[in-house]
Amino acid sequence: MLKNYILTAWKVFLRRKFFTFINLFGISLTLSVIMVVSTIVENYLYPSGPEQTSGNYRVVERLTLSTEGHSNTYGGRLGYKFIKDNIFRLNSPELVSINTGSFSISLFHKDKKHEKQFRRTDANYWSILKFNFISGRNYTQEEVENGLFVAVVSSDVEQSLFENESAIGQFITVNSQRFQVIGVVENVSAVERNAAADVWVPFTTTPSTEYKQQNMGSWEAILYHSDSSMLSEIHKEYVNLLKNDLILEHSDGMTLAYSGAFSKLENVARGGFGDEYSYDSNVEVLIALMTVSIVAFMLLPSINMINLNVSRILERSSEIGVRKAFGASASQLVLQFIVESILITLAGGVFGVVLSFFLLDIVEQSGLIPYAEFSFNLRIFLWGLLMVLLFGLISGVYPAMKMSRLNPVAALKGGA
Amino acid sequence: MLKLTKISKTFQTDKIETIALQDIDLHIKQGEFVSVMGPSGCGKSTLLNIMGLLDEPSDGDIKVNSQAIESYKDKHITHLRNEKIGFIFQSFHLIPDLKVIDNVELPLLYRNVPAKERKRLAIEALEKVGLKPRTGHYPTQLSGGQQQRVAIARAIVGKPELLLADEPTGNLDSRMGDEIMKLLESLHKNDNATIVMVTHDEEMAKRTERTIRVFDGQLVH
Ligand SMILES: Nc1ncnc2c1ncn2[C@@H]1O[C@H](COP(=O)(O)OP(=O)(O)OP(=O)(O)O)[C@@H](O)[C@H]1O
Ligand SMILES: [Mg+2]
Numbered sequence: 001m002l003k004n005y006i007l008t009a010w011k012v013f014l015r016r017k018f019f020t021f022i023n024l025f026g027i028s029l030t031l032s033v034i035m036v037v038s039t040i041v042e043n044y045l046y047p048s049g050p051e052q053t054s055g056n057y058r059v060v061e062r063l064t065l066s067t068e069g070h071s072n073t074y075g076g077r078l079g080y081k082f083i084k085d086n087i088f089r090l091n092s093p094e095l096v097s098i099n100t101g102s103f104s105i106s107l108f109h110k111d112k113k114h115e116k117q118f119r120r121t122d123a124n125y126w127s128i129l130k131f132n133f134i135s136g137r138n139y140t141q142e143e144v145e146n147g148l149f150v151a152v153v154s155s156d157v158e159q160s161l162f163e164n165e166s167a168i169g170q171f172i173t174v175n176s177q178r179f180q181v182i183g184v185v186e187n188v189s190a191v192e193r194n195a196a197a198d199v200w201v202p203f204t205t206t207p208s209t210e211y212k213q214q215n216m217g218s219w220e221a222i223l224y225h226s227d228s229s230m231l232s233e234i235h236k237e238y239v240n241l242l243k244n245d246l247i248l249e250h251s252d253g254m255t256l257a258y259s260g261a262f263s264k265l266e267n268v269a270r271g272g273f274g275d276e277y278s279y280d281s282n283v284e285v286l287i288a289l290m291t292v293s294i295v296a297f298m299l300l301p302s303i304n305m306i307n308l309n310v311s312r313i314l315e316r317s318s319e320i321g322v323r324k325a326f327g328a329s330a331s332q333l334v335l336q337f338i339v340e341s342i343l344i345t346l347a348g349g350v351f352g353v354v355l356s357f358f359l360l361d362i363v364e365q366s367g368l369i370p371y372a373e374f375s376f377n378l379r380i381f382l383w384g385l386l387m388v389l390l391f392g393l394i395s396g397v398y399p400a401m402k403m404s405r406l407n408p409v410a411a412l413k414g415g416a
Numbered sequence: 417m418l419k420l421t422k423i424s425k426t427f428q429t430d431k432i433e434t435i436a437l438q439d440i441d442l443h444i445k446q447g448e449f450v451s452v453m454g455p456s457g458c459g460k461s462t463l464l465n466i467m468g469l470l471d472e473p474s475d476g477d478i479k480v481n482s483q484a485i486e487s488y489k490d491k492h493i494t495h496l497r498n499e500k501i502g503f504i505f506q507s508f509h510l511i512p513d514l515k516v517i518d519n520v521e522l523p524l525l526y527r528n529v530p531a532k533e534r535k536r537l538a539i540e541a542l543e544k545v546g547l548k549p550r551t552g553h554y555p556t557q558l559s560g561g562q563q564q565r566v567a568i569a570r571a572i573v574g575k576p577e578l579l580l581a582d583e584p585t586g587n588l589d590s591r592m593g594d595e596i597m598k599l600l601e602s603l604h605k606n607d608n609a610t611i612v613m614v615t616h617d618e619e620m621a622k623r624t625e626r627t628i629r630v631f632d633g634q635l636v637h
Contacts, residue, residue: 001525001528004525004531008513008514008518011513011514011515011518012513015512015513015554318509319511319512319513321509322509322510322511322522323511323522323526324470324494324497325470325497325503326497326498326503326522326523326570326574327495327498327499327523327526327527328494328526329491329494330490331490332526408470408471409465409470412505
């Protein structure tokens with residue numbers, strides 16, 4: 001019987017090419033957009049590159065300094081002084097790493113200029129983040145302390161500056177400082193924003209020492225613990241320190257500091273929806289917003305499909321009447337129409353997967369997100385498939401139920 | 417084989433109540449060829465639908481092979497329709513998405529007949545209506561008369577005990593109507609089929625064994 005439903009569905013699809021096309025188009029487009037978005041989000045939240053350890057660290061990215069009564073406020077990224085005076089006093093993290101964040105610089109080599117991303121870090125940076133070294137090594141604690149002019153570069157830098165030669169031992173010039181390359185790492189997707197750069201050097205090579213006096217700046221701190229359940233403790237200890245034990249010098253009379261040690265998602269939420277005078281990320285708002293938009297995005301085509309299915313089945317009310325007259329039970333009819341919708345959603349799903357491969361490839365190639373390489377995982381695929389099947393069921397079941405209950409005489413007359 | 421006792425049917429729409437049938441007593445015997453006549457709107461189709469268990473009467477009893485219909489629940493009734501009754505409609509009602517052969521196989525599908533056997537029986541039925549070469553066509557590729565012959569093949573493929581035809585020639589010109597009539601006559605004669613046919617055509621009615629006349633929802637004698 002099921003085989004026959006499938007065969008019948010196949011015949012119907014072939015006979016109603018326009019309907020089939022519209023349906024396939026709607027489903028595959030919806031699915032592929034969802035898959036592309038969730039793949040990007042997934043790659044962002046669960047990085048596979050250097051940030052693959054993100055489950056074991058929190059990042060302090062933002063800081064608000066304010067006077068009593070909030071009449072005067074600075075908001076933004078952290079300065080070295082604030083990190084040194086406060087974050088370095090935390091006991092709960094096993095490792096703390098700091099870096100300047102990445103910024104654009106011009107790299108000169110053999111009189112040619114290259115626009116690249118640049119980041120100054122400490123040595124712990126290389127212990128917490130898992131960079132993939134193609135050749136050479138990272139700089140050590142000792143080299144950082146001594147302010148040696150050494151650099152780790154991306155394979156992109158190696159290729160664009162040194163072509164077929166190895167970069168190890170070569171020199172690059174940034175802002176008239178000369179660095180010797182000691183390591184080459186695989187390119188890092190810009191999605192991994194705490195890791196991504198083209199050139200990494202010890203932060204102690206910074207030309208001026210002014211940064212040592214600044215509470216605000218462009219810095220960020222990565223707080224690591226090998227036991228991920230300790231991460232919330234780190235946040236708590238940090239907040240507690242900000243409230244009760246804050247050290248704030250040269251701060252224009254600011255006495256209050258608001259910040260938090262957050263996961264990637266929390267940092268996004270804090271940036272987008274957070275209250276600047278709070279220690280929370282408001283991640284719930286972001287999650288709710290994401291859920292609502294995904295549901296809304298699914299709902300529109302769902303309603304459309306239901307509509308389409310209702311009118312398609314209405315059009316076939318005479319068929320339903322005939323089938324009933326010749327002995328089809330309501331449940332057999334429901335099954336028949338559900339098989340049809342599931343088949344078409346599955347087919348749309350397959351197209352959608354193929355389409356999302358292409359779309360992801362286009363996003364990768366476009367350079368919109370530098371060095372992005374989206375690993376496409378089974379989990380997203382299965383989720384997508386589940387959603388699509390759900391979608392097929394919702395859009396198929398309702399009209400099928402409605403129609404199968406029709407009185408056969410009414411159905412034959414062609415009306416509901 | 418089919419016995420209606422005191423059958424009534426009223427239709428309830430928003431405000432108006434239409435009495436379509438009133439106190440119908442009717443007995444159709446095995447192997448009979450009966451025609452039903454009457455002016456438009458007198459209740460002929462309603463009567464036929466009730467005989468075919470497509471519609472539930474408001475009142476009265478129906479017995480099929482002296483077995484009373486007690487429930488119009490889906491499960492119970494679909495089985496009876498499938499086994500005992502074959503319908504032929506004025507507007508053919510073939511499924512446009514399916515080929516002729518698949519249309520004819522339909523009643524067997526709901527009897528779980530294996531595919532091969534379905535095909536054999538469908539071809540046999542199409543042979544009877546003289547359309548064997550058209551098995552692979554779609555209904556829209558056939559003339560009205562041919563479509564009605566496919567519909568007849570569909571109605572007889574499961575060898576039902578009762579054929580119900582609601583103005584089977586109503587949409588056809590007289591020549592094609594005559595062909596269909598001849599086909600029904602031969603089914604009656606050769607296969608001993610029991611047929612109840614609604615018609616507006618006196619000539620057609622004369623060719624049947626008995627004519628039932630309906631007026632305003634009641635039988636006239
Ligand atoms: N679903 C319905 N709802 C309301 N009234 C109905 C319905 N079906 C039929 N009727 C009414 O019942 C009466 C009998 O209708 P029926 O279709 O049986 O007539 P008929 O004799 O077949 O007419 P025709 O020769 O035009 O086909 C008519 O008055 C009709 O308006
Ligand atoms: Mg009628």
